[in-house]
Amino acid sequence: DADVTQTPRNRITKTGKRIMLECSQTKGHDRMYWYRQDPGLGLRLIYYSFDVKDINKGEISDGYSVSRQAQAKFSLSLESAIPNQTALYFCATSTGLLLGHEQFFGPGTRLTVL
Amino acid sequence: DQQVKQNSPSLSVQEGRISILNCDYTNSMFDYFLWYKKYPAEGPTFLISISSIKDKNEDGRFTVFLNKSAKHLSLHIVPSQPGDSAVYFCAASAQGGSEKLVFGKGMKLTVNP
Numbered sequence: 001d002a003d004v005t006q007t008p009r010n011r012i013t014k015t016g017k018r019i020m021l022e023c024s025q026t027k028g029h030d031r032m033y034w035y036r037q038d039p040g041l042g043l044r045l046i047y048y049s050f051d052v053k054d055i056n057k058g059e060i061s062d063g064y065s066v067s068r069q070a071q072a073k074f075s076l077s078l079e080s081a082i083p084n085q086t087a088l089y090f091c092a093t094s095t096g097l098l099l100g101h102e103q104f105f106g107p108g109t110r111l112t113v114l
Numbered sequence: 115d116q117q118v119k120q121n122s123p124s125l126s127v128q129e130g131r132i133s134i135l136n137c138d139y140t141n142s143m144f145d146y147f148l149w150y151k152k153y154p155a156e157g158p159t160f161l162i163s164i165s166s167i168k169d170k171n172e173d174g175r176f177t178v179f180l181n182k183s184a185k186h187l188s189l190h191i192v193p194s195q196p197g198d199s200a201v202y203f204c205a206a207s208a209q210g211g212s213e214k215l216v217f218g219k220g221m222k223l224t225v226n227p
Contacts, residue, residue: 004157035217040123040219041219042120042203042217042218042219042220043158043203043205043217044217045214045215048214058214090157090158092157102148102160102163103160103215104160105150105157105158105159106157107155107156107157108155108156108157
């Protein structure tokens with residue numbers, strides 16, 4: 001069974017719609033992250049959370065919001081989706097105890113905004 | 115400004131030969147470096163890492179070299195296998211920061227049988 005799961009795996013939506021991407025983990029990690037991947041741009045950090053009461057903006061947080069409902073769940077919302085938010089979205093987790101901050105990634109959600 | 119750079123977007127090698135993937139960084143505060151591998155339709159998976167107090171770390175067919183003075187690291191895969199064909203990301207982190215990983219753009223490795 002996957003340690004980090006993301007739902008949905010694929011989503012097509014229209015401009016202006018509200019979208020929520022969900023991430024769940026069974027690794028027992030405190031820290032969770034949301035990234036987006038665009039062709040030729042690598043992985044860029046959107047938001048991260050070190051525990052349930054801690055939320056931090058990443059490199060490209062504009063247009064996104066997050067909710068840490070529990071230690072195991074971290075959701076990413078697009079309040080009003082726009083076409084340039086079309087991308088591959090990854091959730092990741094870490095313990096914060098591993099030297100070098102190794103992160104474990106989910107399988108990704110492919111989001112298309114028309 | 116990109117702090118972690120993978121300047122070559124792709125590399126093609128023959129099975130059994132060496133693959134060398136390069137990465138440069140600009141932030142002197144980075145003290146830990148990681149390589150991730152990504153197959154299509156999957157999330158990135160951790161491959162190997164190196165601390166800034168070392169200049170080499172080896173794990174089976176994979177070796178990472180770090181040249182701090184040049185702010186350069188490289189991943190060597192010997193011998194290369196077709197299953198190594200994937201996108202490889204270099205990433206770096208700074209101790210005492212927010213434990214954020216900064217990723218390069220990635221490099222697509224193709225190993226031909």
